[in-house]
Amino acid sequence: MLAQITIKDFAIIDEVSLTFNDGLTVLTGETGAGKSIIIDAIQLLAGARASVDYVRHQADQAVIEGLFFIDNHTHLAQQVMDEFDLPTDEDEGSIVIERRITSKGKSICKVNGKLITLAVLKELGRHLIDIHSQHETQSLMNPDSHISLLDQFDPERIEETKAHYKELYDHMQSLRRKYDELAHNEQEVAQKIDLLTFQWQELNDAQLQPHEDETLEEERRHLMNYERIFDGLNSAYEALSGESHALDFLGHAMTALESLEDVDDEFAQLSKQLKTNYYSLEELSFDLRNRVDELEFQPNRLDEIETRLFELNRLKRKYGLEVDGLMKRMAEMEEELEQLENKDTHLQSLERDIKEAQKDAVTEADHLHKLRLDIAKELSQAIQAELKDLYLEKAQFDVSFTTQLGEVEWRDQNIKLLKQGLDLVQFLITTNPGEPLKPLHKVASGGEISRIMLAIKSILSQHQGITSVIFDEVDTGVSGRVAQAIAQKIHRISDQSQVLCITHLPQVAAIADHHYVIEKDVSSSGFTTSSVQRLSDQEAIDEVGRMISGGELTETTTQHAEELIKQAESMKS
Known part of the structure; x- marks a missing residue:
């Protein structure tokens, strides 16, 4: 509440x-x-x-x-x-x-x-919150809202089937869009092939490598800071291994502790710990020396990197993608070009896929239709009872089901599959005995519409848990x-x-x-x-x-x- x-x-x-x-x-x-x-x-x-x-x-x-x-x-x-x-x-x-x-x-x-x-x-x-206003009452006059009200009457019974149908429908529509895109006129296809070929060739000529821009940025950073790196590494090496520096003093300390190893186990443990640290630092000093020896200032290489990064950044800006994204886009272009250049084969394959998807969607739509028929009977009976309480005891209420003409076969008909299934739902009513059932918006007065909507709300409030x-x-x-x-x-x-x-x-x-x-x-x-x-x-x-x-x-x-x-x-x- x-x-x-x-x-x-x-x-x-x-x-x-x-x-x-x-x-x-x-x-x-x-x-x-x-x-x-x-x-x-x-x-x-x-x-x-x-x-x-x-x-x-x-x-x-x-x-x-x-x-x-x-x-x-x-x-x-x-x-x-x-x-x-x-x-x-x-x-x-x-x-x-x-x-x-x-x-x-x-x-x-x-x-x-x-x-x-x-x-x-x-x-x-x-x-x-469920807010019911005069505007919503008027929406009852729009048949497009009736299928939603019907489904709300027993959502638990219908929800799983609706969700499954939606997946199948979305898949079918996706295949249709691919077919329509591929079946465009020859001039558009030729222009697209030219564009994709040019773009693919441009990216292919660039000879892109995974994470290449990141690797080059790091190498450029090293080359631009060559003197700082050389001085730092060399100073660290000299401090460790130069004459009368860290390793010499540690060697003296190690010799001093070795002489105490036979006196006490605690001294032996300290000696062992110092030896481990000494050898680690010695190994580090060797590594520092090798790195200093490997350093080489290459001004030409820096120019090459700048040129390459400029080209990579140009491509990144042009296509709005990082280097890895550009490589992925190349693969997509190859697949798209292959489809366009072998359009007829792919169109035939898509036609088969669409027919299969339609068959699956129609099967689930038929299941959804049967559920709605059962729910409509229960809803009609419930509304009939509510209308009697609202002094519309002579009224007759029913739910009409129709389909839209299309290209999908269902029960010897050609129908169109819609987002909500194959059903077009409309509420029918007659408030006068002897008169046939007609669409709600054609026969109900303003006061009757208010009572009908209230009857529907009264029923739905018991099912929705609002x-x-x-x-x-x-x-x-x-x-x-x-x-x-x-x-x-x-x-x-x-x-x-x-x-x-x-x-x-x-x-x-x-x-x-x-x-x-x-x-x-x-x-x-x-x-x-x-x-x-x-x-x-x-x-x-x-x-x-x-x-x-x-x-x-x-x-x-x-x-x-x-x-x-x-x-x-x-x-x-």
């Missing part, structure tokens, strides 16, 4: 801190008071894109912090935390998300104090007994997940477990601010009364509000 949210310098909010509980929490207030701003802030915690327009006027940055609690270690949000190595509090199961938007447009995301990308936050947020479900004015356009049914449906969803709801319906406000009111004020300095207040039982009655009357609170509306709340409490129990 979303336990707490703190919002600072966000839009017209100066600073607000809200504590939420389980069950249904409603937020009410006049239009323009800032209710949707709260939802915007929560959306940012779920990974929505930030805008500098969110930063309050004259503020340096807007800050939103949210505290979430998840129930167990198997929650999908915890799996995301583990996948991206985000710190967790295993005892409490708490997740703290922070978003900062600066006045210069920078956006900073943190989870439990660790910086993350917006993509990671979005992946985490989709398992914590921590918090948020409804932003989804009850617009309904009244009377339908409004009461929607209120009961929203409250029923709160049995599965925490629900936050912005509403203008007194029926929804009356059935709430917790009630906040949002108000807008203009200060003496001329700044507009939104404030949020948690209502007591009596204040909640007054607010519901104002929602009933549309303004002035009267004794009659207060009694009506008390009756509505009492009725809601009875329904809840």
Whole structure:
């Protein structure tokens, strides 16, 4: 659940801190008071894109912090935390998300104090928060969204097959792209062969060697520091092996300790240790002498290295690769040239590979199709039951499956394999007995669409394991007994997940477990601010009364509000 949210310098909010509980929490207030701003802030915690327009006027940055609690270690949000190595509090199961938007447009995301990308936050947020708005209700009118809603009904049953199909589909598409690139017109192929041949020859003439630039840089460094190296090595050798130097004194010390070896084992051990060190230093002095003898100043070699490095750096800049990368690119060019020069043979081979890949993808797409058919039957039955509760008892709901015409054979048809499989899914409905089922967007009214989406949300909330479900004015356009049914449906969803709801319906406000009111004020300095207040039982009655009357609170509306709340409490129990 979303336990707490703190919002600072966000839009017209100066600073607000809200504590939420389980069950249904409603937020009410006049239009323009800032209710949707709260939802915007929560959306940012779920990974929505930030805008500098969110930063309050004259503020340096807007800050939103949210505290979430998840129930167990198997929650999908915890799996995301583990996948991206985000710190967790295993005892409490708490997740703290922070978003900062600066006045210069920078956006900073943190989870439990660790910086993350917006993509990671979005992946985490989709398992914590499900925001349902009027805009999403309108998206139900778009058939392209229906297959996603269908798959959400039973993701566990379908996810593995979807993932396997995606691998096969991506492989098939990759082969097709290779085929299309190779099958370009003759002029383009000839031009590409010329270019690749020139580039390959240029790199081949360079006679590149692995790590050559690093080796040459080191050799150049030695040649440029010849005098320093000679003086250093020679001085070290003289200090060790010159007359009356280190090894002479160590030799005297070694002789002195040898004379004590028969006196005590401890002296014998010291003598042995000194001998070992003496011989090591002696060997080092020989090595230093050899290195001094091998040193040779070669000014011409330095010129050769400079010239070679210049050429290597030119090629590195031209191709944007290091020497090892250039050698790898040469091998790729050889393979590409071979394919282009033997294009017909490779095209035939790719055709065979594509047909094989299509066959595998169609088999898995068919499996996916059968799973979706079974899921669609269950979804239709579940939605049918939910619609009865929302006074659409005469409605009939079904899921239509079609395919797109293409070149892949499936069940005596030529179909096109799509990213989501072979299915084109569309929700069908009729709300009037005797009328045939038709596409949802052609027959449903605005109020019916709201109820259908609420029915879908009610079903999906039981399957998705979302921590918090948020409804932003989804009850617009309904009244009377339908409004009461929607209120009961929203409250029923709160049995599965925490629900936050912005509403203008007194029926929804009356059935709430917790009630906040949002108000807008203009200060003496001329700044507009939104404030949020948690209502007591009596204040909640007054607010519901104002929602009933549309303004002035009267004794009659207060009694009506008390009756509505009492009725809601009875329904809840």
